[in-house]
Amino acid sequence: MRHCLKLCVLVLAGIAMLLATIITWEHIATGYTRYRHLNNPAARHIRAMEDYQSTDYPPLPQPNDTAACPTHPLSNLPRPNIIVTSNDTSTVPIATVNSAIVFLVEFTDRPLKENHHEMMKFSKALWKLWENFSQYYPHYPVYVFHEPAFKTKYRLRYRTMWPPGLKLQFHEINNFDLPPKFPKGISTSDLGLNPTNQRAFPGYNNMIRFFWKQIFEHDMIKQLDYFWRLDHDSMLQSPVGVDVFHYMKERGIKYGYRAVTTDVRHVTNGMLAFFDKYRRNQEHQSMTNGTTCAQMSQRNCLEIPDTPQDRSEYFPLMYYNNFEIVHVPTWRSKPMRQLTDAVDKTDMIYWNRWGDAPLRYYSVNMMLDTQTQVIEWCNVRYYHHKQFEPMCTLKTVSSP
Numbered sequence: 001m002r003h004c005l006k007l008c009v010l011v012l013a014g015i016a017m018l019l020a021t022i023i024t025w026e027h028i029a030t031g032y033t034r035y036r037h038l039n040n041p042a043a044r045h046i047r048a049m050e051d052y053q054s055t056d057y058p059p060l061p062q063p064n065d066t067a068a069c070p071t072h073p074l075s076n077l078p079r080p081n082i083i084v085t086s087n088d089t090s091t092v093p094i095a096t097v098n099s100a101i102v103f104l105v106e107f108t109d110r111p112l113k114e115n116h117h118e119m120m121k122f123s124k125a126l127w128k129l130w131e132n133f134s135q136y137y138p139h140y141p142v143y144v145f146h147e148p149a150f151k152t153k154y155r156l157r158y159r160t161m162w163p164p165g166l167k168l169q170f171h172e173i174n175n176f177d178l179p180p181k182f183p184k185g186i187s188t189s190d191l192g193l194n195p196t197n198q199r200a201f202p203g204y205n206n207m208i209r210f211f212w213k214q215i216f217e218h219d220m221i222k223q224l225d226y227f228w229r230l231d232h233d234s235m236l237q238s239p240v241g242v243d244v245f246h247y248m249k250e251r252g253i254k255y256g257y258r259a260v261t262t263d264v265r266h267v268t269n270g271m272l273a274f275f276d277k278y279r280r281n282q283e284h285q286s287m288t289n290g291t292t293c294a295q296m297s298q299r300n301c302l303e304i305p306d307t308p309q310d311r312s313e314y315f316p317l318m319y320y321n322n323f324e325i326v327h328v329p330t331w332r333s334k335p336m337r338q339l340t341d342a343v344d345k346t347d348m349i350y351w352n353r354w355g356d357a358p359l360r361y362y363s364v365n366m367m368l369d370t371q372t373q374v375i376e377w378c379n380v381r382y383y384h385h386k387q388f389e390p391m392c393t394l395k396t397v398s399s400p
Ligand SMILES: Nc1nc2c(ncn2[C@@H]2O[C@H](COP(=O)(O)OP(=O)(O)O)[C@@H](O)[C@H]2O)c(=O)[nH]1
Pocket: 103, 104, 105, 106, 107, 108, 146, 147, 202, 203, 204, 207, 230, 231, 232, 233, 322
């Protein structure tokens, strides 16, 4: 009996020890994971961005009377019609607008089958572009930017599948690479990149940086008035009905987009803090002479939550810029470059996968008067990952 009792005590003690070991081990493992999560290069960069209190900066100028605010970009309300004249819709160029339609294609050093899959979407996008815009305005060239892997033999082969009337030009990009100061040769998990960022690093990040900064330095773009960016998977689904470049130039419009949506938080860490800090610096000027970024963003009723807690719970907005029309001289101007370079210097496009879409939204809303210098091309039926139905129509009036 006594032996039995002893045995029971021993077994119970053994179980208790085993349980204690398992619990301790779990604690150590969780602690280590937590330590790794907080102490890696990406996490340190994010913390540095988020380490910001708006109260340390001068207050913003008084916001607009909300009645004067533009319609909230996420609103489902119908938009006012776009009024065009017969000059705007003329297929014969009235005044030559030095513009181009641009694509970047993902034909890279990977199995041909994967490239081909994307190229088939691109073929469809080009036919949709022809059908709904370029057949009416064929004088605008279409620039296809690509990496060296898209060799002449592939270019020739695919060209035969595309609309013969398109004025296509191929332009190779050779500087599609990590920024100079970004650490090289370290695995994405040791860098601490989030899973979304790891998935297509660094190709996707290079693409973002290309559209955020490098495109404006490209020889073929530098001398343009406007470019219209579309993605290889951007499908125009209804006639655009107007020479968008002519329309925008005539009215002094600097940026055109099709839709606004929201981005996810884990690839925008610290972005709102960055922009709030940027606009509170009184030296930062918008594109309107004598108007600071702070004043312009208030005029546009730009929302940036005040506290770190509120910012962390907010979904940043983005121009869905797989369709965007950009006024090149505006983006090459000093105030805009200052902002572009400030973002670029953070390397957050790589550390957190900040996207050019939300970056475009916050920069445009601090630099341009969205009610007079920005247009929503709400008349176009458009498909990119999801369907965007028209929210307005084009109304033609006779030319003055
Ligand atoms: N050359 C090149 N182009 C890329 C790369 N990643 C994306 N792109 C292009 O950049 C544009 C945006 O990429 P996409 O995959 O459509 O991203 P999404 O619209 O965010 O889903 C598309 O036109 C792609 O073809 C890349 O690694 N290399």
